[in-house]
Amino acid sequence: MKAKDIRKMTKEERLKQLRTLKVKLITLRTRLKRGGLANTSEIRNVRRDIARILTVMRELGEI
Numbered sequence: 001m002k003a004k005d006i007r008k009m010t011k012e013e014r015l016k017q018l019r020t021l022k023v024k025l026i027t028l029r030t031r032l033k034r035g036g037l038a039n040t041s042e043i044r045n046v047r048r049d050i051a052r053i054l055t056v057m058r059e060l061g062e063i
Contacts, residue, residue: 001049006056014062018053021046 006014025046031037057063 001052003052003056006053007060011060011062014053014057018050018057021050021053025050 006017009017025043028037028043028046032040032043037043054063
């Protein structure tokens with residue numbers, strides 16, 4: 001997900017995507033602890049997407 005794409009979203013879409021990514025991160029961390037996660041780089045990618053969304057929201061004054 002690129003910042004350019006995030007800026008095109010509405011505020012509600014950004015919030016929905018943020019919630020979805022946070023739930024996905026929790027799920028990935030749980031799977032990592034149980035030993036069922038093969039691709040650990042997915043956690044890093046989700047964290048970066050969350051950071052991008054939060055950065056754009058701060059730029060737009062939504063936070």
